[in-house]
Amino acid sequence: MRHTSTIAPQFYVTAPQPCPYLEGRMERKLFTALQGDGAQRLNDGLSKQGFRRSQNVLYRPSCADCAACMSARISVADFQPSRSQKRVIRRNAGLARRATSPWATEDQYALFRRYLESRHAAGGMADMDAFEFASMVEETPIRTRVVEYVEEATGDLIAVCLTDVLEDGVSMVYSFFDPDWTRHSLGTYIILDHIEIAREAELPHVYLGYWVPGSPKMGYKASFSGLEVHVGGQWEAMRDPEAYTSQVHPLSNDPISEQVAGITLPDGEPLRRG
Template sequence: MTRHPTDHPQFYLTAPAPCPYLEGKQERKVFTHLVGHGAPALNEVLTQGGFRRSQNIAYRPACENCQSCISIRVRAHDFKWTKSLKRVWKDGANIVGARLPASPSAEQYDLFRDYLLTRHEDGGMTEMSILDYAMMVEDTHVETLVLEYRRRGPDSFITGIGDGSLLGVALSDQLSDGLSMVYSFYDPAFKDTPLGTYMILDHIVRAQKMRLPYVYLGYWVDGSQKMAYKSRFKPQEHLGPNGWVVPVE
């Protein structure tokens, strides 16, 4: 029997490029394609091995003389609610996250553009067209979901869907052992509660209800202020030479 070529993934190494997190550093990545019937299983194994997904590509850092990027995941069932995180969750009680298929919309793209131009105007993603955005959302061969966050409406307790303008979007993968947050963005003008923090908390609560042990948050970069917020969600495990371990405080 002839086996599908994706049963034997090929890995590639990118050329050096300026690191977006640590000034003066160069980054390289090892990557492979997530396509075909074997993509979901491969995505599971690679995510558990520290890879991240972008469209149909799985990648992880492969930098010379630098191991600052550390894969982290939150232990959902043991999650510790600090006073500040409880306050964020309480302030977001009027927000509803609706789970939808991985399908893009013009409203999502408009919010995506506003977010990038306000928070990441120097990043490469600001050049993405609506077609590029659509590919980011729907070009997936794994179990991917979109969560749309809006204000709670009069029928939300029945429909599970919020009302009014779009406040935030999270693109996430569902794995057998957790939820992997691929990319999220939100209304930068919304001041009622920190939406970025709220969406992570919402994923942790969803994982608890789904009896999934982990929420994968991607990379925490030691020394990068951009990634400092991820350290708030504990307990978490870091992937190192001996596998996933709880870091020593």
């Protein structure tokens, strides 16, 4: 009989690069590979600790003197749609949802290109070709779905969300939509529908990625009731958004070694420093 032992994941830090959320800042990420038989459990465990997935990597911000980025999730039980969000749901009543395996299609890529050219022409994904797009969608070692939204009257693909299924919720990895549907508030609608997906599956959370005070790009997330943010190693209900700061401070974050030592693995054991 062959016995295998569990190998603790190795963590690394990226080189500093310009922050995409706050002008004039430099960002740095703590990351680890997501692979092997324990990938799903590792993703489940680290998502609860503020990590996000990108293909076969889990990461979270680890900037030297800035702690503005906070992982955000919606508590499904505590969410109540606002009047404007109810209008968004009604406005998109003509869309049908279909969830498929993580397989990239030509229609998805064509919509993705239109979305980038309209919304993020100068962004880091602007040069992504069809093969790189397929890798983004298909290279996943965990339970992932592509959630498509189709106009029922025409059959046209209107929006797509790459979605991970976690033990305690759904995680919205990346979404894009038809830029001609501006008045339909599709970004908001996709989140609202994922709250419904989580409710149907009896899962308690919808993970949204990062909320960044002071960043106009991230401000919309604070408009959802039931929002929780990961601060100081704990999840807390969102207070007044104005109470959170994006100011830099040399003591904002613990040293990398202490951050890694504080990570809890799926077996419940913290990582140990060497």
